[in-house]
Amino acid sequence: MKPVVERAGPADLAALCELEHAVFGAESYPGFFLRQAMALWPDWVLVARPAGGAEPVGYMLAAKSAREGEGWILSAATHPAWRGRGIGQALLQQLLATLDAAGLTEIRLTVHPANTVAVRLYERAGFVREARDGAYFGPDQPRLIMVRRKPV
Numbered sequence: 515m516k517p518v519v520e521r522a523g524p525a526d527l528a529a530l531c532e533l534e535h536a537v538f539g540a541e542s543y544p545g546f547f548l549r550q551a552m553a554l555w556p557d558w559v560l561v562a563r564p565a566g567g568a569e570p571v572g573y574m575l576a577a578k579s580a581r582e583g584e585g586w587i588l589s590a591a592t593h594p595a596w597r598g599r600g601i602g603q604a605l606l607q608q609l610l611a612t613l614d615a616a617g618l619t620e621i622r623l624t625v626h627p628a629n630t631v632a633v634r635l636y637e638r639a640g641f642v643r644e645a646r647d648g649a650y651f652g653p654d655q656p657r658l659i660m661v662r663r664k665p666v
């Protein structure tokens with residue numbers, strides 16, 4: 515199954531909120547943030563729909579940093595029922611191609627060190643481990659910081 519990956523639009527907002535909630539629960543981004551992200555970085559909020567399907571089953575969100583040439587991936591989620599079918603990889607490839615084309619040269623993200631599925635996905639796309647912060651989001655909330663430098 516090859517998903518259709520495209521820019522999210524305001525019509526996707528309710529489905530994106532449901533997806534965020536299904537994946538991240540109480541730690542979801544609220545809808546008002548997602549809506550404003552679409553306004554700020556319209557090319558960098560991508561959804562994946564199953565071929566022929568209307569509702570997004572996966573999405574990724576990136577933002578530009580104030581540091582020249584740097585972007586951050588802020589969210590990556592595939593609905594639990596749709597995992598392991600290449601949706602995450604398709605979203606990541608398209609997002610990185612878009613970020614490369616926008617002239618960004620360093621893409622960073624954070625991920626829980628025990629999240630081996632996500633770490634592997636990022637490593638396959640060229641991310642390397644840059645640092646580990648044992649209390650990134652507070653006590654006992656460690657994150658790996660990963661970076662992908664644009665291939666020359």
Ligand SMILES: CC(C)(COP(=O)(O)OP(=O)(O)OC[C@H]1O[C@@H](n2cnc3c(N)ncnc32)[C@H](O)[C@@H]1OP(=O)(O)O)[C@@H](O)C(=O)NCCC(=O)NCCS
Pocket residue numbers: 537572590591592593596597598599600601602603604624625626629631632634635
């Ligand atoms: C990380 C995540 C976005 C990947 O999405 P995905 O659509 O499953 O990604 P892909 O299908 O492209 O690849 C997932 C990997 O998991 C494997 N996998 C297979 N079946 C799976 C299943 N039922 N569930 C999860 N992963 C599975 C895939 O084979 C693949 O690994 P491999 O290429 O080494 O074999 C998804 O697991 C997710 O939403 N996780 C929870 C949120 C999260 O951790 N986000 C990242 C925070 S930094």
